[in-house]
Amino acid sequence: MEKIYITRHIPEIGIEMLKDAGHEVTVSEKDGVLSKDELISELQKEEYDAVLSLLTDQIDAEVYDAAPKAKIFANYAVGFNNIDVEEAKKRNITITNTPGVLTETVAEYTFSLILSLLHRIPEADKFTRAGKYEGWAPELLLGRNIAGKTIGILGAGRIGQQVVRHAHHFGAKVIYNDIKQNEALEQEVGAEFKKDINDVFKEADIISVHVPLLPATKHLVSKERLELMKEDAYLINTSRGPVVDEKALVEVLRAGSIKGAALDVFEEEPKLAPGLVEFPNVIITPHIASATESTRGKMAELAATNIIDMLKGEKPKHVVS
Ligand code: GLV
Numbered sequence: 001m002e003k004i005y006i007t008r009h010i011p012e013i014g015i016e017m018l019k020d021a022g023h024e025v026t027v028s029e030k031d032g033v034l035s036k037d038e039l040i041s042e043l044q045k046e047e048y049d050a051v052l053s054l055l056t057d058q059i060d061a062e063v064y065d066a067a068p069k070a071k072i073f074a075n076y077a078v079g080f081n082n083i084d085v086e087e088a089k090k091r092n093i094t095i096t097n098t099p100g101v102l103t104e105t106v107a108e109y110t111f112s113l114i115l116s117l118l119h120r121i122p123e124a125d126k127f128t129r130a131g132k133y134e135g136w137a138p139e140l141l142l143g144r145n146i147a148g149k150t151i152g153i154l155g156a157g158r159i160g161q162q163v164v165r166h167a168h169h170f171g172a173k174v175i176y177n178d179i180k181q182n183e184a185l186e187q188e189v190g191a192e193f194k195k196d197i198n199d200v201f202k203e204a205d206i207i208s209v210h211v212p213l214l215p216a217t218k219h220l221v222s223k224e225r226l227e228l229m230k231e232d233a234y235l236i237n238t239s240r241g242p243v244v245d246e247k248a249l250v251e252v253l254r255a256g257s258i259k260g261a262a263l264d265v266f267e268e269e270p271k272l273a274p275g276l277v278e279f280p281n282v283i284i285t286p287h288i289a290s291a292t293e294s295t296r297g298k299m300a301e302l303a304a305t306n307i308i309d310m311l312k313g314e315k316p317k318h319v320v321s
Pocket residue numbers: 055076077078079080102239290
């Protein structure tokens with residue numbers, strides 16, 4: 001019987017699958033993120049063969065040292081910037097993620113943010129609840145249409161491409177930047193590739209970020225680039241917080257040099273950059289873009305399957321490179 005440690009409670013289906021496969025499963029009892037020291041001391045209590053980690057766990061050499069028998073760290077997320085993959089390679093530890101199952105959900109959520117921001121839905125809700133609605137008015141809370149606008153996508157991976165499709169169906173023009181051009185996508189929805197990322201910042205009315213967090217993408221949305229944006233343009237981020245220079249974003253919002261923003265991720269989660277909460281033209285949500293009941297369940301199944309395959313001696317399907 002092999003031993004598996006799960007760093008926080010996840011949807012039951014994943015836990016049941018691991019048990020049904022004959023494994024002994026220990027789930028952290030803390031209702032919260034384990035600190036690094038807590039995680040290390042938990043892992044040292046038993047000789048674990050596998051660990052199921054979350055994007056809030058920093059997994060590095062010290063953590064691997066605390067679980068010397070662990071063959072796999074299965075991350076319950078598509079992003080894996082929280083894991084030292086190089087160090088894992090040196091130690092022959094397999095790292096897996098949960099791609100695919102959350103694509104639709106994150107793309108839908110991203111589009112919900114775009115719709116909510118342009119149509120000012122959170123502002124309107126707050127206004128109405130506050131008892132300020134005194135009757136219909138021709139110029140009350142005017143928003144903006146998505147149809148006819150140019151949406152700029154940074155990173156045309158699975159999620160980015162799905163957002164491109166939604167944008168196309170809403171009648172927007174789509175431009176995108178990625179490390180590689182995607183001719184199939186261009187044929188499908190008439191998206192236009194911008195080799196120079198700065199052209200996306202200059203031309204788009206709505207910019208949506210879908211790159212993974214890597215050393216090369218930290219502050220990809222820099223102060224200089226934010227300043228290239230049109231005055232009536234919006235920024236949306238559902239990828240990883242550090243891709244956007246959040247302090248610089250607060251500065252351009254304060255200067256009124258962009259129209260608004262919607263963020264589901266932050267540079268130092270769960271902290272927010274000072275000043276961010278003051279803007280009515282900013283929507284902030286607590287990293288829930290993949291949070292539907294079915295998707296979080298599928299992520300649990302996928303992470304469990306990755307572990308089950310590994311412990312059977314097979315290569316899991318979602319090994320990160
Ligand atoms: C969520 O942010 C994920 O990477 O799955």
